[in-house]
Amino acid sequence: MTMRHPVPASLDNPLYYQENMDVLVSWVMTHHGDLLTGPERTRLSEFAGLETGPRALLTRMVMRTGELFRADKLRYPELPVPESEALRVLVQAGWLDRAPELSLDDLFRLFTLAELRPVFADWLQQQGHPKTLGKAQMLDLLAESFSSPRALEDWLPGGGEASDVVQLQDMALFDRIRLMFFGNLRQSWTDFVLVELGVQQFESVPFTPASRAFQQRAEVDCYLQMHQCRERLDSGEPAVDVWPDVPAPVDNAWLTSRRDRLLLELGRQAERQGEPELALQVWGGSGHRDAWLKQLRLLERMKRYERAWAMACQRLASEPDDAEAQGLARVLKRLAKKVGAEQPDPVDNPLLNEFTLTVPKPDTGTVELAALQSLSTVDAPVFYVENTLINALFGLLCWPVIFRPLPGAFFHPFHVGPADLTREDFVTRRQPGFDERLRLLETGAYRQAILQTFRDKSGIANPFVLWPAVNEALLIHALDSIPPAHLNDLFLRLLDNLREHRSGFPDLIRFVPGAKAPEQRYEMIEVKGPGDRLQDHQIRWLQFFARRGIPASVCYVRWQGDGECP
Structure with missing residues (x-):
């Protein structure tokens, strides 16, 4: 019902x-x-x-x-x-x-x-x-x-x-x-009671008994018990005293995710309080994506190099995402010397496309705006999009999947997006739905699906769509210029780690409608001002672009007369 x-x-x-x-x-x-x-x-x-x-x-x-x-x-x-x-x-x-x-x-x-x-x-x-x-x-x-x-x-x-x-x-x-x-105790009453909810529009998600996160009172009690444990940790109570009161593993994926996060924090506190064995035990029982790396680094500090090496090699074989692989590579390089193993093969990172742009220093405005104004032409317009465009295209294409009423996803009618968005099993629980929507990229039906959703859902809250930054003209430019195969690659990487990969996109996008080759009809451009440098998550995106043949560049801006090299 x-x-x-x-x-x-x-x-x-x-x-x-x-x-x-x-x-x-x-x-x-x-x-x-x-x-x-x-x-x-x-x-x-x-x-x-x-x-x-x-x-x-x-x-x-x-x-x-x-x-x-x-x-x-x-x-x-x-x-x-x-x-x-x-x-x-x-x-x-x-x-x-x-x-x-x-x-x-x-x-x-x-x-x-x-x-x-x-x-x-x-x-x-x-x-x-x-x-x-x-x-x-x-x-x-x-x-x-x-x-x-x-x-x-x-x-x-x-x-x-x-x-x-x-x-x-x-x-x-x-x-x-x-x-x-x-669905949590992090939000206060004022998050609902003192907000004029009518100002924002929310997607109408069917709410049925089967879609509830809590199916039994004992599950509510379990959450409250975990919350009390977290409050005790936050108040400074020793982790060794809190650990016995952590609920046992439960047969509820949503509560399991909460328990994994609690164990991640409990392990952190145990390590800080001089209880490394407890930290290892606790992290070993946590399914949180960060727990294994914390175990690895702690084992390294405890000089248990053989165990750390075996664990790192096992993790490497599980094909971690690029952010995890980056951290893992650094650990393996250090451990190899300790265990007498061969140094792991260096990652073959592709060269990034880079160019320098010298422009007059503006009295007002950002370096990105200065670069945009210099690069944009009538035949090749440039737009400032940063993280908004690709996320919006994904959010519009996959709208029905994002708002699917699965247990633990929606608790009330005023959600901007699903409550489990950054949980480890967000994608796997919806994998068939995402596969179905991405197949529209193969059939060509994606264009109409995105534009129709934009028109039908305009203004309705979606965690991937920042409405003031997206308009139909920009979407049409993007759909005319970005090949569907590239969109497929971008969306798959988003789905690989939604928590990390929703940010780090280049600042600008240049459309070149007159280019003959489809892959030359657009270019993403990351702008760096004098003294600024690329961040790790930006580098990972740029390396991904290079591997997949997605046109992207880094633009180092210099001010005329400064004589400063990037």
Whole structure:
């Protein structure tokens, strides 16, 4: 069953954030209700049943950092009722605790130095400390003697209602539904609730039970457990203490990818904390594409050269992509000396086409613009495209595949693109679809497919299409000039590593419509100003172009009168 997409609120409504929160809660209840317990569903129904004022105030508090708030600091003039009335309703309904116990750290976060000094002045004086201490100094001195939490009235006797502190009671539930909506806990409530989503258009992706990333409540629990492990690492807890609490491998590709990333970070922390054996163990269990190279480099630092050499040779035989091969070649060259093996054959990198362009230094504008203006002619126009053109051609051709509703790809109707775009199995899960679209390059149907998609989808968010940088005239130039075989080569390399290969394209493209040979009807040009040099990912693209016969050059710009060589 395909489910109806919600409509985002407009910023014209001062309570638009509340409308968006209602959309989010309703979406989760509709699509993931079976993954919630009965009490959780009841609680969310009670949230939806609150009057607008209390519901809006509760939303504001959920969106903020932490669970403790001073009642006198909650000021939202757009509420239809006074804050005090909304607070009373929320306390009565059990959403807020009006008498939480506060630690010393909580107290110092909530109250000002002027409010705290009178409370601790006598104690500080008795201990021989001046009353004029700063907040951080005072907290350090008090920490040992005031380590037990206590009620606010015990901290601040006679503070009155003006200093009431309330505590949210259901943040675990709100975090759970935030996860089920976004598919991660990296995004905050403000990423949805405080955004005018109607400003951007999103592709309409069918959302069905089969396309959900979470099929069981245990999978949500697993994600939350992994998130807690990551938070513990980020807070400085030793990796050796976190490692036992990492969930075991799961039969869920999307969660496996998350676990692989967690293990990558846990291994990093273990190495930094002087636990190399743990780092090797953890990285050995991670399927992340960077884990093997980290193991290799650590083995090299530990002088386990034979093991590192065997691992490197095994990896080389698996045909790594060019970025991995570049790093691997450097390691193998060092290891060969250590194990007495022959140096690996050097990579036969082709020579790059290069030329120098001397132009007047402009008062304004970039070096790329200066080169474009100098190189462009009526018969051979030049356009500044950098990473936008080839990505757009790919995104338009493969649009149906990119937005295929596979499990873990889309969690809500407001995705710019699939959530698994940079995951290792993004392409393999869609391989038949990509193969089908790339076959259009062989039949000639690709041209109409790209232009029709451009017209039908104009303005709709796509991670490969930057709409302000793409227009139909530019696309027609490209389709008239770039042979389909070249497009096929470019798209296949993109698919080889979408995370790395979406960048590094040359700055300019020159079209030469009058050229007789199809492969001479365009040229990509990387521009480098005085003192600038090619980056590794740019070099890899340029070497790929040279191997595949794709016309590309490096243009070294010199300013007239400078006398500086590139």
